[in-house]
Amino acid sequence: MEHQLSHVRADGSAHMVDVTSKDTTSRTSRAQAVVATRPDVVELIVDAGLPKGDALPVARVAGIMAAKRTWETIPLCHPIPLGKITVNFESDAEAGTLRVVTMVKTQGVTGVEMEALSAASTAALTVYDMVKAVDPRAVISDIKVLEKTGGKSGDWVAQNPGDAT
Incomplete structure (x- = not known):
């Protein structure tokens, strides 16, 4: 069965x-x-000891703002009334990673995957901006949807959603 792309x-x-x-x-x-x-x-991130200040609250607000404005930055997204947005962080100092995990909720006619991805990406970019003075080689990766619920296509969870890689 051939699948027609919905935006084309x-x-x-x-x-x-x-x-x-x-x-x-x-x-x-x-x-x-x-x-x-x-x-x-x-x-330094966890202890709020970066030269630019406490990265996590700044990144959290940046992620929330990005989710709310996704329709302005992704050309074919609809403006959606968002009911809840969370941006959380999981640090693993030994591995040298900070995982940004976002959740977006709405009552609507279209999904919020792009809003959750925008929140995660922008929060990670904000962390990078705040750490680049001490580590310009920091890398942002593994941006992905972990799960979705609701809508015609139903619910699904990514395989190994807790994996950072």
Whole structure:
């Protein structure tokens, strides 16, 4: 069975999907991004000891703001009323990683995967911005959706969602 891409017309041009006939349902998405740096830098992040200040609260607010404005930065996304956004951090100083985990919830006609991904990506970018003075070689990776609920396509959870790689 061939699957038609929802954002592409028959002539190949992009368009915004018509969601006006879709049912309003509860929809949730979780996503992650991983910042890899040195163990001592992870300790600085956790202890709020970076030269630029306490990275985690700044990154949390940046992630929330990004989720709320996803439709302004991803051209074919719909503006969605978001009911809840969380941005949390899991540090592993020994491995030198900080995992950003986001969750976005709405009652709506389209999913919130892009909002969760935008929140995770922007929070990770904010952490990078705040650590680059002490580790310009820090790397952001493994940005992905961990799970989604609601909507026509149903619920799913990524295989090994807790893995940072």
